[in-house]
Amino acid sequence: xxxxxxxxxxxxxxxxxxxxxxxxxxxxxxxxxxxxxxxxxxxxxxxxxxxxxxxxxxxxxxxxxxxxxxxxxxxxxxxxxxxxxxxxxxxxxxxxxxxxxxxxxxxxxxxxxxxxxxxxxxxxxxxxxxxxxxxxxxxxxxxxxxxxxxxxxxxxxxxxxxxxxxxxxxxxxxxxxxxxxxxxxxxxxx
Amino acid sequence: xxxxxxxxxxxxxxxxxxxxxxxxxxxxxxxxxxxxxxxxxxxxxxxxxxxxxxxxxxxxxxxxxxxxxxxxxxxxxxxxxxxxxxxxxxxxxxxxxxxxxxxxxxxxxxxxxxxxxxxxxxxxxxxxxxxxxxxxxxxxxxxxxxxxxxxxxxxxxxxxxxxxxxxxxxxxxxxx
Numbered sequence: 001x002x003x004x005x006x007x008x009x010x011x012x013x014x015x016x017x018x019x020x021x022x023x024x025x026x027x028x029x030x031x032x033x034x035x036x037x038x039x040x041x042x043x044x045x046x047x048x049x050x051x052x053x054x055x056x057x058x059x060x061x062x063x064x065x066x067x068x069x070x071x072x073x074x075x076x077x078x079x080x081x082x083x084x085x086x087x088x089x090x091x092x093x094x095x096x097x098x099x100x101x102x103x104x105x106x107x108x109x110x111x112x113x114x115x116x117x118x119x120x121x122x123x124x125x126x127x128x129x130x131x132x133x134x135x136x137x138x139x140x141x142x143x144x145x146x147x148x149x150x151x152x153x154x155x156x157x158x159x160x161x162x163x164x165x166x167x168x169x170x171x172x173x174x175x176x177x178x179x180x181x182x183x184x185x186x187x188x189x190x
Numbered sequence: 191x192x193x194x195x196x197x198x199x200x201x202x203x204x205x206x207x208x209x210x211x212x213x214x215x216x217x218x219x220x221x222x223x224x225x226x227x228x229x230x231x232x233x234x235x236x237x238x239x240x241x242x243x244x245x246x247x248x249x250x251x252x253x254x255x256x257x258x259x260x261x262x263x264x265x266x267x268x269x270x271x272x273x274x275x276x277x278x279x280x281x282x283x284x285x286x287x288x289x290x291x292x293x294x295x296x297x298x299x300x301x302x303x304x305x306x307x308x309x310x311x312x313x314x315x316x317x318x319x320x321x322x323x324x325x326x327x328x329x330x331x332x333x334x335x336x337x338x339x340x341x342x343x344x345x346x347x348x349x350x351x352x353x354x355x356x357x358x359x360x361x362x363x364x365x366x
Contacts, residue, residue, distance in 0.1 A: 034314075124264050
């Protein structure tokens with residue numbers, strides 16, 4: 001007994017031995033389960049965004065007017081997906097250009113513009129849309145599902161999806177001119 | 191004639207009572223309507239009480255009540271609006287979770303995959319208590335065992351070594 005007190009290693013060994021086996025097994029099982037959960041979480045976090053050339057997964061949204069829109073509805077057309085928010089100052093810099101571009105391409109019926117309102121409040125979002133006279137469909141990003149799918153890093157961000165549903169262009173930050181938007185879209189419509 | 195007058199008076203009293211009741215009902219309804227149309231606006235404290243349990247995804251790890259960005263200010267105004275419309279704190283939290291996802295909540299809801307984390311927390315707690323109790327019991331047992339080990343009493347008269355030391359001391363004293 002005196003030996004146990006003088007030698008802590010011996011004491012720890014005896015404590016460990018005194019634990020029932022089921023407690024040790026259970027502890028290890030839960031530890032492994034916990035580590036697995038952390039692993040899954042990390043994998044999900046570190047999963048990269050949709051890369052250029054990759055097919056964009058299906059997503060749907062309901063516009064502020066209550067109209068449902070699905071990506072698959074626009075197969076065969078170029079889709080310009082713009083993430084914005086009313087509290088975002090740079091978004092307002094490109095709002096007019098995006099609307100101009102939409103009005104330019106709308107008669108051709110080959111390009112669709114979709115606005116995704118990121119973590120915004122509806123009254124302010126509607127005020128923003130009215131202020132910049134935006135007429136293309138806009139929808140709130142419910143539960144931030146679409147923005148998480150694209151792993152946006154901020155707003156504004158614009159994703160251009162080609163006629164085959166593949167991501168072809170990503171713009172982080174605002175477009176500075178109508179010409180910049182046309183350069184991207186005309187290239188796809190050739 | 192007297193009977194007729196009595197009946198007439200009684201009927202008048204009934205009509206008066208009915209009119210009074212109607213007037214009272216009208217007043218009560220009107221008062222209710224005025225209260226509903228003109229409620230007290232929610233105070234900043236009431237708004238912040240709800241906001242501190244919410245997190246804006248734009249400014250991670252900063253509770254909504256102290257978040258300085260415009261996005262958070264708009265969210266707080268939305269909370270104020272919902273409170274003024276008579277929404278409860280729970281209803282507002284649910285609304286925000288539906289709009290922006292569960293990650294805006296300070297406490298993940300007890301549903302779906304979140305149950306695993308709550309269950310794991312409980313299991314780890316129980317395991318920790320079991321291990322702690324085991325260790326404490328083992329240590330107590332060891333301490334008690336150590337205290338029970340008594341050193342044998344030494345009788346100087348019987349100890350040969352002590353006896354010799356005593357003799358040597360006495361001899362030296364005599365010699366000096």
